[in-house]
Amino acid sequence: MTRITGVRLRRILDSRGNATVEADVLTESGGFGRAAAPSGASTGEYEALELPPSEAIAAARKHAIPRLVDEAFAGDQRSVDGALRAADGTDDFSEIGANSAVAISMAAAKAGADVLGAPLYQHLGGAFRGENFPIPLGNVIGGGEHAKEATHIQEFLAAPVGAPSVSDAVFANAQVHGRVSELLDERDLPAGKGDEGAWAPPVSDAEAFDLMEEAVADVADDLGFEIKFGLDMAAAELYDDEEDGYVYGDDVKSTAEQIDYVADMVEEYDLAYVEDPLDEDDYEGFAELTDRVGDQTLICGDDLFVTNVARLQDGIDAGAANSILIKPNQIGTLTDAFDAIELANRNGYDAVVSHRSGETTDATIAHLAVATDAPFIKTGTVGGERTAKLNELIRIAEDAT
Ligand SMILES: C=C(OP(=O)(O)O)C(=O)O
Numbered sequence: 175m176t177r178i179t180g181v182r183l184r185r186i187l188d189s190r191g192n193a194t195v196e197a198d199v200l201t202e203s204g205g206f207g208r209a210a211a212p213s214g215a216s217t218g219e220y221e222a223l224e225l226p227p228s229e230a231i232a233a234a235r236k237h238a239i240p241r242l243v244d245e246a247f248a249g250d251q252r253s254v255d256g257a258l259r260a261a262d263g264t265d266d267f268s269e270i271g272a273n274s275a276v277a278i279s280m281a282a283a284k285a286g287a288d289v290l291g292a293p294l295y296q297h298l299g300g301a302f303r304g305e306n307f308p309i310p311l312g313n314v315i316g317g318g319e320h321a322k323e324a325t326h327i328q329e330f331l332a333a334p335v336g337a338p339s340v341s342d343a344v345f346a347n348a349q350v351h352g353r354v355s356e357l358l359d360e361r362d363l364p365a366g367k368g369d370e371g372a373w374a375p376p377v378s379d380a381e382a383f384d385l386m387e388e389a390v391a392d393v394a395d396d397l398g399f400e401i402k403f404g405l406d407m408a409a410a411e412l413y414d415d416e417e418d419g420y421v422y423g424d425d426v427k428s429t430a431e432q433i434d435y436v437a438d439m440v441e442e443y444d445l446a447y448v449e450d451p452l453d454e455d456d457y458e459g460f461a462e463l464t465d466r467v468g469d470q471t472l473i474c475g476d477d478l479f480v481t482n483v484a485r486l487q488d489g490i491d492a493g494a495a496n497s498i499l500i501k502p503n504q505i506g507t508l509t510d511a512f513d514a515i516e517l518a519n520r521n522g523y524d525a526v527v528s529h530r531s532g533e534t535t536d537a538t539i540a541h542l543a544v545a546t547d548a549p550f551i552k553t554g555t556v557g558g559e560r561t562a563k564l565n566e567l568i569r570i571a572e573d574a575t
Pocket residue numbers: 213214215216217218406408476528529530531532
């Protein structure tokens with residue numbers, strides 16, 4: 175019933191105005207799934223490769239589609255993703271592009287769910303999923319590779335850990351975003367937005383900490399539940415080999431200083447979450463920081479692990495981090511993403527599902543987060559391509575309860 179009868183690929187626009195790959199998958203009983211690849215800006219060095227969309231589409235038409243049509247079953251995700259891997263023949267999807275691969279993989283999952291008449295989160299996660307919902311981490315102030323002339327730290331993330339429901343959490347993050355705008359206005363600071371819709375004011379990181387602290391406290395007081403905050407430091411972008419340290423404008427921190435700095439911030443601000451606090455090759459530094467503050471906060475590897483089981487296993491062996499960021503396009507297929515989540519969970523690591531800075535209105539990751547019982551989902555706060563996922567979470571919660 176879920177035998178694939180057609181795969182169509184096209185170029186569509188993403189939120190940055192760049193082209194990306196969209197896939198449609200059709201099945202013999204009339205099932206249909208559509209999904210689009212997101213795209214990173216602060217990409218990890220070890221991610222699967224995104225090809226220019228026209229090239230990725232041409233290569234997938236030549237190599238992958240013949241292995242899928244009449245051959246693979248949309249309801250059997252491992253068969254679809256196995257065919258994609260076999261068609262590509264490389265470790266990093268450099269032949270057909272991780273963008274073609276992930277779009278087809280996610281579209282096939284949706285076609286499979288369509289045939290079964292089940293919501294995607296249930297098809298992916300099984301009949302017992304839908305009891306727990308991820309807390310959305312809302313990017314409200316940011317800079318780094320996502321906005322020029324703004325903070326060095328890439329993302330300051332509201333974390334409404336006490337929210338009684340997904341919907342309350344989603345609206346709390348939007349309120350924190352709004353409160354930051356008011357605080358910036360009071361301080362006469364101009365506020366453009368970065369790629370993910372976070373405010374990108376020309377302030378120091380220290381001032382951004384102040385703004386976050388005040389904004390989450392104000393909104394928590396108003397709503398009556400606890401809101402913490404966290405960070406994506408995207409430290410691989412700050413690390414400079416030649417300087418042998420982390421560059422914050424004129425200030426350069428050695429690895430030891432960076433670890434102290436992050437540990438101090440975890441203590442001072444009671445941070446709920448710290449992503450990529452160290453360079454993507456520094457397992458040792460991650461392990462030291464995890465040893466110091468891993469019992470108080472999530473230390474999450476994004477560029478460190480790139481959703482890759484081999485890199486995650488190295489991290490587990492080294493005691494580096496206590497959570498992994500899951501971005502399906504970093505590795506190329508949903509099967510690979512699930513394998514990373516399972517390995518993480520078996521070893522006591524939390525798996526946090528995430529969007530990319532370049533997005534479409536595709537909402538697959540909302541289902542992936544519910545399907546895998548992710549404790550957090552990173553998917554922005556405002557803006558159509560971000561609210562597509564947040565609103566989908568609200569709908570899933572309504573459907574599941
Ligand atoms: C979402 C992120 O940014 P990008 O998609 O640019 O890698 C991130 O670093 O977590």
